[in-house]
Amino acid sequence: MTKKLMKGNEAIGEAAIAAGAINYFAYPITPQSEVAEYMTWRLPEVGGVFVQAESEVAVGNMLLGAACTGKRVFTTSSSPGISLMMEAMSYMAGDHLPVVIVNITRGGPGLGGILPAQSDYFQAAKAGGHGDYHAIVLAPSSVQEAVDLMILAFDLADNYRTPVIVIGDGMIGQMMESVEFPAKYREPVNPETKDWPLTGAKGRKARVIKSLFLDPKLLEKNSFDLAAKYKVIKEKEVRCELYKVSDKNRLLIAAYGTMARICQTAIDELEDEGISVGLFRPITLFPFPEKEIFRETAKANIRAVLTVEMSMGQMIEDIDRCIKGKKPLDFYGRTGGIVPTPNEVKDKVRQMLAAK
Amino acid sequence: MAIDTNVIFSRPKALSENITHYCPGCTHGVIHRLVAEVLDELGVRERTVGVAPVGCSVLAYNYFAVDFIEAAHGRAPATATGFKRIRPDMIVFTYQGDGDLASIGMGEIVHAANRGEKFTTIFVNNAIYGMTGGQMAPTTLPGQRTTTCPQGRDVSLAGYPIRMVELLSGLRTPAYLVRVSVHSPLHVVAAKKAIRRAFQLQVEGRCYSLVEVLSTCPTNWGVAPTTATKWLADNMLGYYPLGTYKDPDQEVR
């Protein structure tokens, strides 16, 4: 394995190929258009498919059709484009289709801006489309982690037959860091090894992939099936990282993605001042690390919890429900492309500790 | 008892045994059958995937004995694109009504046709929204009454009905674009010929193909099942001329 210096957007594209996903559908949107530009020359080298669609609405529905082949398929987009894909997202969840959707988020609402933000948390973690469904949501905080989580995303999508969202802010897409890819790339999935892809009704009954159930009993059953799947996902697929968490911590910061790295710098610098703060970083936004955040915040040495986001406060609602009122919870956030600095985070921490 | 029997008519293998839910006098059943016969005749049933629309034929997957995807409203051409690009060896068709294709799915159909996607569309035009209960469609005729234009379609507000094959014929990309009807046995025979050519061109991997089939909706037109085909002939043929609008073997008009 050799290290490469790569832009997040390009690394995400290469990671998909490493995962055996060579079928890509997309529409250009800042700040992630480099993925399509990368795939447009890289995919032909590996015999893949790239369609530049007429809209993100079409992208979502191309993915739906593409996923029915049983092969690994994916798209990348950014916030307004992801909103347009929510139609297909809901259908694909209802259809039990494996698909990976990357959201390199920018500020909203509306056309918003093009700079990094985390204001799509609700849409990703709570189901942005209609109906009773969830997608698994993975939030990398570095280019290497984006690569690792892309590969994981395809495995999770296949294992659970569900859409998986990889969510990174614009910074993850735009920055270059050193990355390593697996020495051995995965072979594309063989649909014949599965019992659901559409391969032609030869020697078997015709298969239908659908989310329409006019009989309420059958629709409820589909929702039960989805819920059962989410239950297993919640039990098995929670991922989070603790940074400098110890019994000396007076405060715990919860942050994800790029924001977590900024908090990491703030925590390092506070440590130099003799202020001990730990970082709780959810890697899966769904399933949310519910038990883990409760366990960490319930510890006697933790006087308060601070959630820091590049939004007006979205993940904090999950933190709030998980700490169950055991500790005071505060929030710091900037948005619209303005990113909280380590100094701002440090000031907020000092302020909270002084108020005690 | 030995009786010599020859089967001269049977259910095509590509049709399932399910009884359709279509209204009396509706021609969806005829069109389903034509598609199924063609799939049988071309010997492609076992490598075909259909894409069902939203509309009266939303349950089309119950009536065909081929693999099926149910698409979101209007998005069948995008969904078919996704599938066919990855599996060019398979035969893919979308089956769409006028609300699905010419209204909410206008963007998807135009771009799929323009990219020259190698699948086939069966476009069923009955000039009205059927499933939702008879509202105005993009293909509702001038002056035609529906539940959302009870005084008749006012072209000064709603514009004129969209002639899809003419519209798509304006695209430079080669395609097979044809309008047929199923209001008489003679027309049914011609319709089948067009559907067969559409699928044949796909089998050869040549071009996008779309067959617009003029169809009936006695329930929402407010006419008797027995007179629906006459209504079609009297009202639709004038506005929607039958014929081949584009063919890869002919010069572009």
Next chain:
Amino acid sequence: MSKQLEVVMAGFGGQGVMTAGQLLAYAGMEEGKQVVWIPSYGPEMRGGTANCTVVISDVRIGSPIINNPLSACVFNRPSLDKFGAMLRPGGLLLINSSLIDVASGRTDITEILVPANDIAIKAGSPKVANMVMLAAYVAATEVVSFDTLNRMLELKMGKKKDLLAVNHRAFEEGRALTGKVFTMR
């Protein structure tokens, strides 16, 4: 060497600040350090100022966003105005004196004047002003070795032998401008 060095490379679009920053990041990575390269992006990519930030560290890099960097190389006047004021006290500022006839006015930082365009023309092409500046920066900080920097240059421009020679000359000229004046803390 201490833990982390951040440098902003800023100038007009077309002055090669992105390339210079990337080359530095490649060299840092090659020497086993943690690196981050971040571009400015958006509609201002054409015209106006272009800039990138490179972070080189011995340990896992926290915030990739650096509001007050320790060092900067400014290629034009707007960049001096913007980033000169943002440097942390004790920082290092390299100014392209071929195009900028003023200094930052700050007394709490180290300034080095680099006539990058003049030297580049002497080296064979005005296009290698970025390499002159990069070499001066590396000479002043020793953040990476010239061995590594040269190897990375060859890796990135291997096929263009003429261009490579000009770039190497730019490196030598830039390197000769200054000795080590800056130590990371």
